[in-house]
Amino acid sequence: MKQTFTQAMAWLHTWAGLIIGWLLFAVFLTGTLAVFDAEIDHWMQPEIHSTPVSQLDAAQRALSYLGDHHADAKSWGISLPTERSPGLTVSTGDRRSGTRVELDPASGAVIQPRETAGGSFFFRFHFTLNLPRTFGVWLVGGLALVMLATLVSGIIIHKKFFKEFFTFRPGKGQRSWLDFHNASAVLMLPFHFMIAYTGLVIFLLMYMPAAVDSLFKGDTQAYAKAAGNARQETPRGDGGRGQPALPANLTDLAPVFAEAEQRMGPLAGLTVLNPGTSAMRLQVRPVLGNRIELSKGLNMEFDGVSGKLLKDVTPSRASLLTQKVMAGLHFAQFGGYPLRWLYFVCGLLSCAMIASGLVLFCVKRRRKLADKPVHVQRWHRVAEVLNITSIAGLSIACVGLLWANRLLPVALEQRAGHETTLFFVLWTTSLVHASLLPTLQAWRQQLASAAVLCLLLPVLGLFGPGHDLQRLYLELAAVGIGLLLLVAIRRIDRKVAQAGSAAVNAKVLGAKS
Amino acid sequence: MIAGWIASGLLLAYGAMVALCLGLDRHYRQVWGIAATLGRYRLLRGVGWLGLSVSLLCMVAAWGWAMGPVAWIGALSVAGLVLTLALPWWPRMAVASAIGGPLLSSAVALAWVLG
Amino acid sequence: MTPSLAVLSRCLAALLGGYALTYAVIAALARALPTDPVDAVIIASLPAFVVYTAAILWAFASRSALRAWVPVPVLGLPLALFAFWPQLLERLA
Numbered sequence: 001m002k003q004t005f006t007q008a009m010a011w012l013h014t015w016a017g018l019i020i021g022w023l024l025f026a027v028f029l030t031g032t033l034a035v036f037d038a039e040i041d042h043w044m045q046p047e048i049h050s051t052p053v054s055q056l057d058a059a060q061r062a063l064s065y066l067g068d069h070h071a072d073a074k075s076w077g078i079s080l081p082t083e084r085s086p087g088l089t090v091s092t093g094d095r096r097s098g099t100r101v102e103l104d105p106a107s108g109a110v111i112q113p114r115e116t117a118g119g120s121f122f123f124r125f126h127f128t129l130n131l132p133r134t135f136g137v138w139l140v141g142g143l144a145l146v147m148l149a150t151l152v153s154g155i156i157i158h159k160k161f162f163k164e165f166f167t168f169r170p171g172k173g174q175r176s177w178l179d180f181h182n183a184s185a186v187l188m189l190p191f192h193f194m195i196a197y198t199g200l201v202i203f204l205l206m207y208m209p210a211a212v213d214s215l216f217k218g219d220t221q222a223y224a225k226a227a228g229n230a231r232q233e234t235p236r237g238d239g240g241r242g243q244p245a246l247p248a249n250l251t252d253l254a255p256v257f258a259e260a261e262q263r264m265g266p267l268a269g270l271t272v273l274n275p276g277t278s279a280m281r282l283q284v285r286p287v288l289g290n291r292i293e294l295s296k297g298l299n300m301e302f303d304g305v306s307g308k309l310l311k312d313v314t315p316s317r318a319s320l321l322t323q324k325v326m327a328g329l330h331f332a333q334f335g336g337y338p339l340r341w342l343y344f345v346c347g348l349l350s351c352a353m354i355a356s357g358l359v360l361f362c363v364k365r366r367r368k369l370a371d372k373p374v375h376v377q378r379w380h381r382v383a384e385v386l387n388i389t390s391i392a393g394l395s396i397a398c399v400g401l402l403w404a405n406r407l408l409p410v411a412l413e414q415r416a417g418h419e420t421t422l423f424f425v426l427w428t429t430s431l432v433h434a435s436l437l438p439t440l441q442a443w444r445q446q447l448a449s450a451a452v453l454c455l456l457l458p459v460l461g462l463f464g465p466g467h468d469l470q471r472l473y474l475e476l477a478a479v480g481i482g483l484l485l486l487v488a489i490r491r492i493d494r495k496v497a498q499a500g501s502a503a504v505n506a507k508v509l510g511a512k513s
Numbered sequence: 514m515i516a517g518w519i520a521s522g523l524l525l526a527y528g529a530m531v532a533l534c535l536g537l538d539r540h541y542r543q544v545w546g547i548a549a550t551l552g553r554y555r556l557l558r559g560v561g562w563l564g565l566s567v568s569l570l571c572m573v574a575a576w577g578w579a580m581g582p583v584a585w586i587g588a589l590s591v592a593g594l595v596l597t598l599a600l601p602w603w604p605r606m607a608v609a610s611a612i613g614g615p616l617l618s619s620a621v622a623l624a625w626v627l628g
Numbered sequence: 629m630t631p632s633l634a635v636l637s638r639c640l641a642a643l644l645g646g647y648a649l650t651y652a653v654i655a656a657l658a659r660a661l662p663t664d665p666v667d668a669v670i671i672a673s674l675p676a677f678v679v680y681t682a683a684i685l686w687a688f689a690s691r692s693a694l695r696a697w698v699p700v701p702v703l704g705l706p707l708a709l710f711a712f713w714p715q716l717l718e719r720l721a
Contacts, residue, residue: 005689008688008689009685009688009689011688012685012688142643145677145680145681145684146684148677148680148681149642149681149684149685152681152685153685197677200677201674201677204670204673204674204676205669205673207676208650208651208654208673208676210650210651210652210653210654210655210658210672210673210676210711211654211655211657211658211668211669211670211672211673212669213655213712214655214656214658214659214711214712214715215658215659215665215668215669216665216669217715223666223669226665226666227666227669317666317667318667319663319666319667319669319670319671320666320670322670322674323670323674326674
């Protein structure tokens, strides 16, 4: 390939961008939705009410329930009501295999919220594409890496970087698509680099174990121990030194919560180890996001009987802190709702950037292809169909998940599985639909379907159980997105009308001459 | 109060982007129909950079020095894109909206000083 | 070399060769850093994706599809030797 550096980079940007584009759009769309995963969880379980109950009261009710029903358990878990998740959940045993029960924070009574895939579906889909975990994480990592190469090659080939910083010329077909792709890519460049790189840093040592291999001979346990990340041992269930544990009462929680909040910020939950015995321990954990540094696993440990602080939060060493801050920048749990909305908007704009690139690829080639051989036209058709499916089709599937949540019967067995099945059925239907119809028509119909589902979401919410302000915000956001989709549809209509009148003009001119 | 700083930061970011944009010949012509002197372009760009700095201070006032810069960069990107999309259709209004930033931030700063 | 083979060669050089090269660079960097091993692991690993991205760009910018592979043995091998020499010595002893 004898070409200049810029030509090589243009080739790389086009083809790498196309190949990763379809899946990358899915990663970005579900990631954007996952910013509000707890809020989507809340919307999808309307049986849970948000009541203004203090965390202390909620904890007391949880403890009395656990004391009545699970007095013999080795450990109790309590997820306290927080700003984002107003529910109260108790659990016993292992995180994964133990039982979880939802309680009403105001009364302590058991609630049976509908089983749902929840916002967590979007979160998991975002970094695994719903594939087996390790394979999915590697695939998404590969997409992020090639995205970095695509970003750099895009900068290299964009000659008028500063001159065209604010340039957008609508209504000019291919030129407009390129303008929008450039503008959204350049103006959001810091976000793009940050989100791609920090996403990779989350699984840093999994993707690149080279340093652990060379310095720790590949022994990840040894590394974890040296880093102070080794799994904490559960304290012995006896009174120490082999003596049987005596029954004991739990200490007053108020000073414990106060001290924990002062050190770590708003609290998310607590774990009681060896409840009801003299070996009782309390592990209190904060809400993720009181600082940028990702604080998963962070907790303070108190003696359960005396309330004395046993283990304070240890500040991370600088290198680990850097990695956790980078991970935290990706997880976007910090800064409260204003920052969360900023990440959401940036995420949507990134989706638009990717989508515009994919559409630009096809728009560029539509005109040139009339005289090309059939097999080339066929590949172009494949690209057009995949564009529609991955952009419009996925959008339908995502909002369709929320519709499935409210329309499927509550008592259905394996309800969460059925919700996700419907998600994939919708997506597959979009693929079939896009294959059968002409391109513009398929775009129009699928975007219109997504718009209708978004705009009518408040109707679903208002006529269903458990409506509150937090759920209303979600519905209003959906309406906003629906309105944007309507704008897109209007522009397609205008383009079709233009093309139609151009064809008529051509006929008239042809007839005259 | 924090909401005031955030809103100020956002609007100032937008206003600063307007100033920087008008400091480019092609966009000055796009909005006003005529070109300006080199001195005026430099002045506009200077005002723009100043606006960006004050916007950063507002974000830091709202969130501190760790999260503030993160929010600021995000605000710049979104403000820039909003301006870019608004310019072709509503050029005069897009530019006129730039006044919101200085107005609100002055009010918030005054409230902060007096309060 | 047919065009398709050339493209394939560059893609493999970018993804597989790039990974191998990055692996060697990071391992060598970790060995070279004078800090505590835990710190060295993180500090050396964080730039991994900058290196990998550069390797991908090289694979497509290089003048021929064969040249795309050059950094892997030329840079990668010595760096890997440097990174893993204690383990190699153990094996040989």
